[in-house]
Amino acid sequence: MSALLEVDQLAVQLPIGQRLRPVLHDVSFTLARGEVLAVVGESGSGKSMTARAIVRLLPPGAASSGRVTFDGTDVGSATRAQLRELRARRVGMIFQDPRAAINPIHRIGDFLTEALVRDRRMRKAEAHERAVAVLGEVGIDDPGRRLRQHPHELSGGMLQRVMIASVLLAEPDLILADEPTTALDVTTQAEVVAVLGDLRRERAMAMVFITHDLELAAAISDRVAVMYAGYLVETLPAAQALERPIHPYTEALLRSRPELSRRMAAIPQIPGRPLAAHEATGGCPFQPRCSYAIERCAAERPEPVRLGGESVMCHRAQERRAAGSAPVGEGTLVR
Amino acid sequence: MSAVVAESLCKTFRVRGEAGRVHHEFVAVDDVSFTVARGASLGIVGESGSGKTTIARMLSGLERASSGTIAVADRDRSTPVRSSGERRRRGRELQIVFQDPYTSLDPRQSVGACLEEVLRLHTQLDRAGRRSRILELLDSVGLDERHASSLPRALSGGQRQRAAIARALAAEPIVIVLDEAVSALDVSVQAQVLNLLGELRARTGVAYVFISHNLAVIRQVTDEALVLRRGRVVERGPTETVLDAPAHEYTQRLLASVPVPGWDPHAVCGRAPAERAR
Numbered sequence: 001m002s003a004l005l006e007v008d009q010l011a012v013q014l015p016i017g018q019r020l021r022p023v024l025h026d027v028s029f030t031l032a033r034g035e036v037l038a039v040v041g042e043s044g045s046g047k048s049m050t051a052r053a054i055v056r057l058l059p060p061g062a063a064s065s066g067r068v069t070f071d072g073t074d075v076g077s078a079t080r081a082q083l084r085e086l087r088a089r090r091v092g093m094i095f096q097d098p099r100a101a102i103n104p105i106h107r108i109g110d111f112l113t114e115a116l117v118r119d120r121r122m123r124k125a126e127a128h129e130r131a132v133a134v135l136g137e138v139g140i141d142d143p144g145r146r147l148r149q150h151p152h153e154l155s156g157g158m159l160q161r162v163m164i165a166s167v168l169l170a171e172p173d174l175i176l177a178d179e180p181t182t183a184l185d186v187t188t189q190a191e192v193v194a195v196l197g198d199l200r201r202e203r204a205m206a207m208v209f210i211t212h213d214l215e216l217a218a219a220i221s222d223r224v225a226v227m228y229a230g231y232l233v234e235t236l237p238a239a240q241a242l243e244r245p246i247h248p249y250t251e252a253l254l255r256s257r258p259e260l261s262r263r264m265a266a267i268p269q270i271p272g273r274p275l276a277a278h279e280a281t282g283g284c285p286f287q288p289r290c291s292y293a294i295e296r297c298a299a300e301r302p303e304p305v306r307l308g309g310e311s312v313m314c315h316r317a318q319e320r321r322a323a324g325s326a327p328v329g330e331g332t333l334v335r
Numbered sequence: 336m337s338a339v340v341a342e343s344l345c346k347t348f349r350v351r352g353e354a355g356r357v358h359h360e361f362v363a364v365d366d367v368s369f370t371v372a373r374g375a376s377l378g379i380v381g382e383s384g385s386g387k388t389t390i391a392r393m394l395s396g397l398e399r400a401s402s403g404t405i406a407v408a409d410r411d412r413s414t415p416v417r418s419s420g421e422r423r424r425r426g427r428e429l430q431i432v433f434q435d436p437y438t439s440l441d442p443r444q445s446v447g448a449c450l451e452e453v454l455r456l457h458t459q460l461d462r463a464g465r466r467s468r469i470l471e472l473l474d475s476v477g478l479d480e481r482h483a484s485s486l487p488r489a490l491s492g493g494q495r496q497r498a499a500i501a502r503a504l505a506a507e508p509i510v511i512v513l514d515e516a517v518s519a520l521d522v523s524v525q526a527q528v529l530n531l532l533g534e535l536r537a538r539t540g541v542a543y544v545f546i547s548h549n550l551a552v553i554r555q556v557t558d559e560a561l562v563l564r565r566g567r568v569v570e571r572g573p574t575e576t577v578l579d580a581p582a583h584e585y586t587q588r589l590l591a592s593v594p595v596p597g598w599d600p601h602a603v604c605g606r607a608p609a610e611r612a613r
């Protein structure tokens with residue numbers, strides 16, 4: 001079966017300072033129907049930009065190359081009308097910052113029902129009913145009242161759920177969810193994730209789920225992709241993500257998690273400072289901060305290598321895998 | 336001496352009724368009291384929509400309490416400011432990092448200019464002093480010179496949030512209210528910021544009111560915690576006790592919902608798989 005989404009050598013440059021500079025380098029992955037890919041990684045590494053590039057919602061002045069194919073159609077050469085149709089019906093985007101993405105002067109009800117009435121020719125009353133039902137599903141009490149309110153009258157987590165509801169109403173084939181549950185308490189997060197899981201089972205909906213919560217990423221996805229400085233440095237099966245990552249960055253990231261069960265004297269940090277994608281030199285982008293780096297790492301950028309279900313951009317990948325994978329320290333996993 | 340004393344805070348909002356014109360009152364914060372000593376750190380956790388941000392906004396003076404009182408550094412804030420000097424002092428003493436970093440930062444101002452403005456207003460530093468302090472502040476949150484010249488919209492979500500944290504630190508306040516300030520950060524940058532907050536507190540005696548949905552983070556940076564639900568405090572105590580031996584059913588449910596290996600969202604929220612209403 002062909003993939004629902006194919007991203008091939010996607011690269012994006014943005015105007016930074018006076019020049020176009022790369023923020024994404026040759027990102028490639030595929031997603032089947034019903035599949036969930038979790039994307040984790042450094043702040044500023046290009047996670048949101050990857051999601052935006054898929055539906056061609058890049059900032060003004062951006063340049064991109066590579067190929068995005070959705071359900072057999074090349075998104076790069078889509079017409080405006082096709083793009084509009086794609087975004088309205090087939091690919092739903094849950095933006096990272098709902099406060100910036102939802103028009104502040106419209107009521108929540110208008111925001112949620114507008115597309116149904118306009119694009120689906122649904123009657124107003126019916127659209128209203130659907131909106132009430134979906135808000136209820138994402139755990140919002142008294143949805144009728146919420147529909148009459150404006151965005152500033154809702155809490156951060158409520159607005160985030162309104163954004164999720166708007167995507168659920170569109171019933172797309174693919175959801176690009178950019179940190180969709182960061183503003184939710186963990187109980188509400190479970191409710192929302194359960195709703196998304198049901199959609200996946202019932203309608204074979206696929207999802208790209210960007211998050212900083214590594215446990216959440218592993219629990220809800222089939223595969224986890226890890227980004228660093230504009231590169232996709234590792235993709236691995238979810239079951240393996242927390243215990244046997246291969247890339248040293250992933251390993252270091254796992255070590256930096258705060259523990260729930262005890263107060264740590266200091267939380268382990270990754271030494272050095274993050275690199276911007278455009279600062280990457282000839283070598284591996286993580287090399288300056290990597291405790292496993294060898295000479296070759298500074299000189300030559302590793303190509304992603306496929307090892308079974310994984311794809312890893314590291315010169316020492318084979319060796320690290322053979323060694324029984326990364327020593328993420330049992331200590332960090334015992335909770 | 337106390338950094339913050341909040342007594343019987345209440346906030347009601349008028350909300351539009353069914354017919355458009357009928358209004359009724361909605362109680363967002365219902366009789367919430369707490370004290371944060373100098374150099375202490377209070378965590379606030381709770382349900383989405385339970386009133387956490389509303390409390391933060393009342394502390395910072397952006398929202399008037401419907402009733403109850405607030406004092407910062409033992410000075411009452413319930414009355415409106417009377418002079419520009421007092422406004423400035425209030426601004427310096429309590430800084431806030433908002434949940435939505437877009438609202439913390441002026442979209443037309445570069446990060447560097449924003450920090451410069453705070454330093455000019457609240458410190459005696461000269462030009463060169465401010466310049467080096469800006470770099471120091473950026474460095475402490477994992478940003479650097481190139482971010483100083485960026486407008487907020489040219490930063491990623493987490494970078495924007497870090498710029499907002501740097502701005503709050505710049506004023507050297509007595510208390511910082513952090514509303515979901517680290518939830519947009521990857522765990523490594525988050526570790527850096529949390530470690531920094533810990534060091535600053537030990538060194539300068541700054542106090543925190545730390546709002547977060549992340550219970551592991553609450554464990555790391557707070558001494559005491561409040562659990563809010565529907566505007567009311569349902570549990571309070573030393574952070575350790577609240578997390579290790581939660582007494583209230585809601586707190587227990589929260590702890591049981593934290594994603595761990597093998598986490599099953601349907602089981603957590605008691606929902607049968609795929610019973611979605613169509």
Ligand SMILES: Nc1ncnc2c1ncn2[C@@H]1O[C@H](COP(=O)(O)OP(=O)(O)OP(=O)(O)O)[C@@H](O)[C@H]1O
Nearest residue numbers: 023043044045046047048049059489490491492493
């Ligand atoms: N409009 C813009 N102009 C210039 N640079 C930008 C713009 N938007 C983002 N960037 C830069 O592009 C890079 C990638 O940003 P992106 O938003 O994809 O990061 P991210 O991985 O989603 O990070 P976060 O976890 O913090 O949200 C960042 O370094 C950011 O500074």
Ligand SMILES: Nc1ncnc2c1ncn2[C@@H]1O[C@H](COP(=O)(O)OP(=O)(O)OP(=O)(O)O)[C@@H](O)[C@H]1O
Nearest residue numbers: 153154155156157348363383384385386387388389
């Ligand atoms: N300006 C307003 N007008 C009407 N209702 C409001 C207003 N501001 C907040 N509310 C309501 O007050 C309640 C508490 O909101 P608040 O933003 O304080 O919640 P929160 O605990 O911060 O939630 P979250 O975790 O989702 O950020 C919500 O029901 C919200 O809809």
Ligand SMILES: [Mg+2]
Nearest residue numbers: 048096491492
């Ligand atoms: Mg992002």
Ligand SMILES: [Mg+2]
Nearest residue numbers: 155156388434
């Ligand atoms: Mg809030």
